[in-house]
Amino acid sequence: MRKPRLLIVDDEIPFARNLVWLLSRRDYEVEAVYDGASALRSIEEQEFDVVILDLKMPGMDGIATLKELKKKRPDTEVIILTGYASVDSALDGLKLGAYDYATKPLQLSDLEEKITQAYERKRLLE
Amino acid sequence: MHEPDLHRRSYTKLFRRFILVSVTCSVLPLLLVGWVSYLYYSQFSMSRVGAYFQRQVEYNRRIVESFLEERTADVKLVAFTHSFGFLTDQSNLREVFHVLNREGAYFTDLGVIGTTGRYISYIGPYDLMDKDYSVTPWFKEVMAKGVYISDMFMGYRKTPHFIIAVLVSKGETTWILRATIYTEFLSSLIETTRLGKTGEVFLVNREGVYQTSPRFNGKIMDTAALVMDSFTGESGLRIIDSVKPAESLAPEKGIPIADLIKYGLMQTKSEQIVAYSWLRRPDWLLVVKQDFSEVFGDINHVNTAILVLLHASILAILVVSVLTARYMIKVIKKRDIEAEGLNRQLIQASKLATIGELAAGVAHEINNPLAVILTTSQVVRDLSEDEKDLHVEFKDQLDQSLSQIDAQVQRCSHITQNLLRLARRIGAESRFVDLNVALKHVVGLLEKRASSSGVQMSIDLQEDLPRLCTFPFELEQVFLNLISNAIDAHEGKPYGSIHITAQFDGSTNGLVTTVADTGSGIPAEDLSRIFDPFFTTKPVGKGTGLGLSISYSIVRQMGGDISVRSESGKGSEFTVWLPCSGPEQDGMEGASGKEGLDEKAPAAHSG
Numbered sequence: 001m002r003k004p005r006l007l008i009v010d011d012e013i014p015f016a017r018n019l020v021w022l023l024s025r026r027d028y029e030v031e032a033v034y035d036g037a038s039a040l041r042s043i044e045e046q047e048f049d050v051v052i053l054d055l056k057m058p059g060m061d062g063i064a065t066l067k068e069l070k071k072k073r074p075d076t077e078v079i080i081l082t083g084y085a086s087v088d089s090a091l092d093g094l095k096l097g098a099y100d101y102a103t104k105p106l107q108l109s110d111l112e113e114k115i116t117q118a119y120e121r122k123r124l125l126e
Numbered sequence: 127m128h129e130p131d132l133h134r135r136s137y138t139k140l141f142r143r144f145i146l147v148s149v150t151c152s153v154l155p156l157l158l159v160g161w162v163s164y165l166y167y168s169q170f171s172m173s174r175v176g177a178y179f180q181r182q183v184e185y186n187r188r189i190v191e192s193f194l195e196e197r198t199a200d201v202k203l204v205a206f207t208h209s210f211g212f213l214t215d216q217s218n219l220r221e222v223f224h225v226l227n228r229e230g231a232y233f234t235d236l237g238v239i240g241t242t243g244r245y246i247s248y249i250g251p252y253d254l255m256d257k258d259y260s261v262t263p264w265f266k267e268v269m270a271k272g273v274y275i276s277d278m279f280m281g282y283r284k285t286p287h288f289i290i291a292v293l294v295s296k297g298e299t300t301w302i303l304r305a306t307i308y309t310e311f312l313s314s315l316i317e318t319t320r321l322g323k324t325g326e327v328f329l330v331n332r333e334g335v336y337q338t339s340p341r342f343n344g345k346i347m348d349t350a351a352l353v354m355d356s357f358t359g360e361s362g363l364r365i366i367d368s369v370k371p372a373e374s375l376a377p378e379k380g381i382p383i384a385d386l387i388k389y390g391l392m393q394t395k396s397e398q399i400v401a402y403s404w405l406r407r408p409d410w411l412l413v414v415k416q417d418f419s420e421v422f423g424d425i426n427h428v429n430t431a432i433l434v435l436l437h438a439s440i441l442a443i444l445v446v447s448v449l450t451a452r453y454m455i456k457v458i459k460k461r462d463i464e465a466e467g468l469n470r471q472l473i474q475a476s477k478l479a480t481i482g483e484l485a486a487g488v489a490h491e492i493n494n495p496l497a498v499i500l501t502t503s504q505v506v507r508d509l510s511e512d513e514k515d516l517h518v519e520f521k522d523q524l525d526q527s528l529s530q531i532d533a534q535v536q537r538c539s540h541i542t543q544n545l546l547r548l549a550r551r552i553g554a555e556s557r558f559v560d561l562n563v564a565l566k567h568v569v570g571l572l573e574k575r576a577s578s579s580g581v582q583m584s585i586d587l588q589e590d591l592p593r594l595c596t597f598p599f600e601l602e603q604v605f606l607n608l609i610s611n612a613i614d615a616h617e618g619k620p621y622g623s624i625h626i627t628a629q630f631d632g633s634t635n636g637l638v639t640t641v642a643d644t645g646s647g648i649p650a651e652d653l654s655r656i657f658d659p660f661f662t663t664k665p666v667g668k669g670t671g672l673g674l675s676i677s678y679s680i681v682r683q684m685g686g687d688i689s690v691r692s693e694s695g696k697g698s699e700f701t702v703w704l705p706c707s708g709p710e711q712d713g714m715e716g717a718s719g720k721e722g723l724d725e726k727a728p729a730a731h732s733g
Contacts (some may be wrong), residue, residue, distance in 0.1 A: 012494045014498045014501075014502070015497045015498045015501055018501035018502055018504070021505055022504055022505060024510055034384065059398060060296040065727065083489075083490045101172060104493045104494060105496040105499070105500040105501075105535055105536075105539050106500070108501070108504050
């Protein structure tokens with residue numbers, strides 16, 4: 001089974017780049033963008049299996065990005081990342097169709113597990 | 127609970143002020159009304175009594191004067207309507223005498239006396255025909271005035287009597303018709319007047335000699351213990367001291383009363399009210415007197431009653447004022463203490479809210495760099511794994527360092543999570559929770575840790591406690607914090623104990639949980655800050671100082687209260703009170719969360 005195609009959407013550039021580097025080494029196809037608008041452009045141009053989406057971003061925040069993303073790519077699974085550790089806002093995301101949420105800082109292994117589960121769900125629903 | 131120091135002096139001042147105001151506003155008018163009533167009543171009573179006495183004296187005076195005027199008129203009528211020759215006939219005189227006494231036995235005797243002063247004819251019980259009256263005072267008076275009523279005198283008959291004498295001059299004949307008045311009859315006119323137990327009516331002459339027998343202390347012809355000079359004017363009303371001879375004087379010494387009065391040898395018996403009136407003729411004083419105490423006895427009783435009532439009312443007002451003031455001060459003190467307590471809680475809650483909001487912002491800002499550190503650490507780890515030529519020691523040291531970085535990131539993450547819990551409102555849905563189950567669960571979680579620290583845990587949970595409508599996870603978090611702190615309090619001690627109790631408090635309709643330990647206790651100066659965020663008595667690295675703040679915040683959001691008693695070196699006891707009615711919920715947010723310990727509570731009302 002191929003590894004899922006991932007899109008990292010986070011305004012924290014060093015964090016996004018680290019994730020890209022680490023996940024690439026683990027045979028994921030992964031890209032990173034640093035704002036919501038760029039994320040929407042990317043998903044229009046190509047399909048991603050799982051989007052790792054930060055909630056708090058300048059301009060278009062994670063929830064707004066999620067809403068638009070789900071309109072354009074309803075099949076794409078989204079994992080919400082949040083440094084706020086607020087269950088409330090993360091659960092808002094779940095209600096809008098996100099698959100799961102994780103709080104920063106997170107272990108890479110935990111993130112990988114969530115990515116795998118999200119991808120399996122996507123494959124089941126296809 | 128201690129009285130706020132700030133208010134201690136003001137309570138005393140307030141108490142005094144209240145007493146002053148209430149006493150002034152109620153006692154002064156009462157005193158005024160009372161005294162005015164008393165004075166008015168006294169005055170009124172006095173004037174009524176005075177008027178009554180004056181009426182008595184006037185009444186008796188008129189009776190006596192009428193009697194004497196009628197008798198004088200009788201004698202004058204006989205004298206002027208009968209001739210000398212007629213009246214000097216014994217049988218005629220007898221006839222006239224009987225006529226005079228027909229209406230009443232007014233006259234004792236009747237006689238015609240010549241200018242020589244001797245009886246010419248006489249009807250009466252005494253042998254007086256050979257008596258010479260020419261040098262007697264009455265003879266001289268009648269010869270001078272024509273009509274004369276004498277004072278009482280003994281005369282030849284050696285018995286008190288008085289006479290009415292009329293001088294008649296017809297032509298060359300001059301003679302005197304003299305009649306002796308029946309003394310008892312005169313006395314009977316006034317002696318029948320009874321005024322209570324101490325009242326009396328009598329007549330005295332200008333020298334103070336009794337013309338009638340007084341009811342008390344004397345008899346006719348005795349000298350009355352009266353200062354005659356004081357009876358001025360035609361009539362009057364006096365209050366005098368009733369006097370008697372000094373006790374040191376033997377009564378048989380027979381010293382005249384006038385001398386005793388003159389030389390101040392009388393002593394006061396009692397005060398008396400005296401009404402008097404001078405007769406026109408003769409020169410007698412009619413006296414009506416009565417003991418002051420008897421006259422005003424009833425009035426005095428009423429006055430005394432008024433005064434007693436007045437003073438009793440004042441006393442009652444004072445007592446009620448004091449008691450009311452005390453009660454009000456007590457209520458005020460209680461309110462002040464409650465207000466201070468609420469204020470403290472408000473300050474604490476504000477502190478927490480401010481810190482919570484700050485903490486939330488800080489936590490979020492820190493979590494991102496932590497995520498960068500963690501992922502960068504992971505990158506370095508990956509790179510080091512790729513390098514096969516790395517020296518073993520170097521690789522080991524690198525691994526250790528990276529592990530240390532990961533551990534510290536987790537530690538920071540733990541701190542930020544706690545900070546965020548401080549700011550976070552607790553869950554959206556309350557559930558019915560069995561407190562005992564929650565406590566037992568927490569005790570189970572910490573049993574091993576306690577045991578390894580040499581601390582023995584015991585529980586005493588009241589059976590069948592009412593279930594709480596609250597937030598189960600947060601509830602357990604509170605007790606986790608408290609019991610965890612209790613275990614940590616035994617650090618450095620070889621053994622200790624933690625006793626946990628739970629019971630229902632009917633008076634407050636709440637559940638009271640206590641966690642008491644035998645640990646190191648909390649210094650007194652730290653007790654007021656124990657719930658402050660970041661305040662900790664643990665060594666650096668051992669605690670964040672947020673556990674009790676979070677517990678406090680959770681309990682307050684549940685509608686409860688948390689307090690502590692502690693003694694340094696002996697241990698601490700935390701008390702958590704939670705209402706059985708459940709916390710107020712206004713616009714709670716968030717998801718339902720995972721399934722709780724018990725079934726869901728009914729949906730809370732949102733405001």
